[in-house]
């Protein structure tokens with residue numbers, strides 16, 4: 068079976084009101100799937116409903132054919148879901164090595180997690196709080212990789228980082244997907260995400276207004292703007 072993350076008709080409520088409404092999408096292994104949309108559209112909420120931070124109201128979330136919908140966060144992580152949340156949540160007092168070993172211990176774990184981040188090798192004994200913002204984001208990604216996920220959810224990786232750092236991290240995310248992981252990338256800077264994404268979805272007021280190739284949105288900014296404004300392709304066309 069093809070390895071993939073599949074959402075079917077997912078609705079999620081916060082404070083009693085639905086903030087994600089009837090979202091269906093597939094994030095295949097080996098690809099970057101971008102999830103774009105304006106502030107407050109429901110992107111973070113959707114990622115949280117996939118990793119089990121909050122429950123769905125209705126609909127299903129499945130990974131490689133296994134229904135995750137009724138599982139708690141730990142069980143979903145064991146099933147292969149890793150969630151890189153907003154805000155670079157390192158353990159500040161632990162060293163780089165310890166941050167990674169929190170997730171999984173064993174021979175080769177650190178080398179495997181840092182394969183795509185060689186610059187962190189010389190910082191293994193440094194407390195995470197002393198790293199730069201870019202290094203912390205690398206550590207958070209490396210830590211997520213230590214769990215050997217099949218689906219990786221990344222929320223606003225570029226927040227507060229210098230453009231030069233973001234340019235360094237994006238190809239890594241691309242390589243990561245190429246290694247066989249299904250990457251679902253939430254990114255405020257749409258043009259950055261579209262550079263490395265295969266497929267893109269735009270969420271506006273909790274509902275999808277675009278699902279299609281990233282290339283199409285890259286080459287026709289008008290479509291991207293219309294989707295952000297809540298117009299579906301049928302309305303825009």
Ligand SMILES: Nc1ncnc2c1ncn2[C@@H]1O[C@H](COP(=O)(O)OP(=O)(O)OP(=O)(O)O)[C@@H](O)[C@H]1O
Pocket residue numbers: 081082086104105106107108109110111112113255
């Ligand atoms: N803890 C909460 N309780 C109630 N409502 C919430 C909560 N968190 C978010 N919301 C609301 O849910 C909606 C979706 O928010 P969410 O953070 O998922 O959007 P987003 O697309 O990720 O936005 P951003 O880009 O600003 O992070 C917003 O209207 C927001 O105000």
